[in-house]
Amino acid sequence: KSQPPLVWHWIPFLGSAPAYGRDPIAFFRDCREKYGNVFTFILLGRRVTVTLGPQGNDFVLGGKHTQLAAEPVYGPLTTPIFGKDVVYDCPNEKLMEQKKFVKVSLTIDKFRAYVGMIDDEVKDYLNTDPSFKVYQMDDINEWGTFPVLKAFSEITILSASRTLQGREIRESLTKEYAQVYSDLDHGFTPLHWMIPGLPLPSYRRRDAAHTKMSSFYQSILRKRRENPSENQEEDVMNSLMKQRYRDGKQLPDHEIAHILIALLMAGQHTSSSSLAWAVLHVAARADIQEALYKEQVQHFGTPDGGLRDFGYDEIRDLNILDAVVRETLRLHPPIHSIMRKANVDIPVPATLGTPSEDSVFVVPKGDIVLASPLISQVDPGVWDNSESWEPTRWYDEKGVAAKANKEYNEGEKIDFGFGLVSKGTVSPYLPFGAGRHRCIGEQFAYLQISTVISSLVRRMEFRYEGTFPAPDYSSMMVQPVPCQIHYRRRRF
Ligand code: HEM
Incomplete structure (x- = not known):
């Protein structure tokens, strides 16, 4: 053969x-x-x-x-970044148990609490970040611009740490640990992957950052153990502290710390690049932006012309928003290989x-x-107009139900609720992978991305001018090349 x-x-x-x-x-x-x-x-x-x-x-x-x-x-x-004894630094059976532990803490009950927290993070960011100076002024007719990559990576890390990582980690982000995260992040590149252990400053800074982060998490764990009554947070750390492996052993502190670092990194670039692409497309497509805004008004409009807060169960019903996320992940799945x-x-x-x-x-x-699921996700044999971002392919004229694509409509029944239910590993649409290494963050990512987009489109109008940004393949995840979006405040 x-x-x-x-x-x-x-x-x-x-x-x-x-x-x-x-x-x-x-x-x-x-x-x-x-x-x-x-x-x-x-x-x-x-x-x-x-x-x-x-x-x-x-x-x-x-x-x-x-x-x-x-x-x-x-x-x-990943091992120099996440640390010892977790994910790919342990036997696969152990990773499967660790994934199960994390899944336990990503439940619908927790998600219900997360929506408000993420919306708050977006609000705070818009009210304080210098890129949104125009938003902070009273004149709603003024247009400003914001840098796409910076804004979405900051909103992603702030909202993910507020929800998943716990109060102490979220607070540390704006203080002394911002640099540590950044040093760790700079170790997440194709160079560090292909040539491990080069004697370069970025490698040394990555390793020092890992040591510092790991001890920081472990010191929080010790404090929580010492004062259990003060720390009743519904976060992943507390949930992991209660779990046991099949052999009855608890997770040692360093493993809990390393799983948390792994979750932070796994969710950071994937969600922030998806958000960047989604909002760029929305900014470039006035019709979809209008449809998204109308959907907000229809579901959350108040008699005085305002918009009320939204909950987890409610954003699950927003078909246009759902289609925007789904279509963005079709055309721009962050992981191409x-x-x-x-x-x-x-x-x-x-x-x-x-x-x-x-x-x-x-x-x-x-x-x-x-x-490379991306290849089948843009295959013209499967998708009409495969290269264009067209959320309307996922819903009908009334904005309901998904007409999706030929394969899916002819195939098994698919749950078009939150997160596409994978039909197993034979599929042209697999932005979250499939099989035993399948993503456990899918539901959280959908929640996070949908909430951030809702928070933004109800508060601002967007416009993108010029040639649409090309994908940059030189970073680990496929993100747009550096670019700016124009924004203007809505009367909200
Ligand atoms: C695995 C995509 C967000 C945690 C994966 C895989 C893909 C993926 C394609 C499979 C990798 C492989 O088979 O080699 C995405 C996308 C995301 C996202 C597109 C967002 C838009 C997240 C978030 C978390 C997360 C927010 C954590 C909260 C994980 C974990 C694995 C994984 C733990 C399992 C790795 C394994 O079993 O080997 N993700 N992910 N992901 N993802 Fe995600």
Whole structure:
């Protein structure tokens, strides 16, 4: 049995790193045209076998963890940031238990409390951040601009820490720990991933920041244990303190600390880049912006022309808002490459598009395998107008029900409530992954992103001028290149 075709390249060790790094999507499309849905490329001396399309997604995401492991691929990036004994620095069975512990603390009851907290964070941010100076003035006709990446990364970290991380962490963010977060964050880059342990200042600062953060969390844990009656917060830390592994052991403090750091990092870039794309599109599409605002008025309008606060159960009913988030995650899923390492030789299923009926590829042991749900999420064979941001594809003329796309309508029944219920690992739409490594933050992310958008569109109008910003693939998550959005205060 043969190996998948090798993508042609000039320089042996470098391989296709420049093309993949510059624009992975163009690179994958180009390779698919030349080699089909399965091919191997060289990335800094490593062999990476890509399997595209819904079946390719299934091959990687539905693989047995004994055969396709995430830890050896992601560990070098994440362990120095998250810390020891969690996520990819422990056996997969332990990660599954840790994910279950976190899920327990991401319940609907907690979400109900979170909506108000996130709305408050947005309000405070608009009232205090210098980028929103015009918002803070009385003249509602004045237009200002704000920098997209900065605003959404700050709103994301403030709202995620207020809700998930607990009071002490939220308070520390505006004080001495802002720099520590930033140093840790600067260790979350493709360079730190591909070449671990370089003697550079960013690596040293990352490691120092991890040590400081970990001890800070652990000192909070000790205080909470000493004064249990004072600390009854409904946050993830308290919930983790009550959990036990299957063998009856409690989570040691350093593991609780490291799980919290992992959650902060896992949710930060994913949610903030999704928010940035969503609001940019809304700013560039007056009709959708108007529809979003009308939806707010229809559901929350008060007799005096104002808008009342909204709750978790209520924003779940906002179909246009839901479609805006869903469509943004289709076109801009923050994670473009999902990877595992092959522990054994693995045959590629023939349905994946092998060149002829009788030749089946084998991915050799040691290869990294890679799925890119983004490719199937913009496949013109599945989606009408696949390259355009069109939230209307997810609802009908009356603003209800999802007409979605051909595949889904013909497939199984899908829950179009909060968060798309995945149909398993064979799907063209997988922004949150699938299988055992599937995201546990999906419901929280939907809640966070939807709440921030609601908070913003009810208070401001947006406008985007000029060429729509291109995706920047040089950071870990696909975010827009630096850009500004125009805003003006509404009479609210
Ligand atoms: C895993 C996407 C937000 C925590 C994943 C995976 C994807 C993903 C694609 C699978 C990775 C893989 O299979 O290799 C997203 C997107 C988000 C988001 C698009 C927001 C728009 C969050 C948030 C949290 C979170 C807010 C935490 C509160 C996790 C965790 C995993 C995960 C713990 C599991 C990793 C594993 O089992 O290997 N996410 N995520 N994510 N995500 Fe998210």
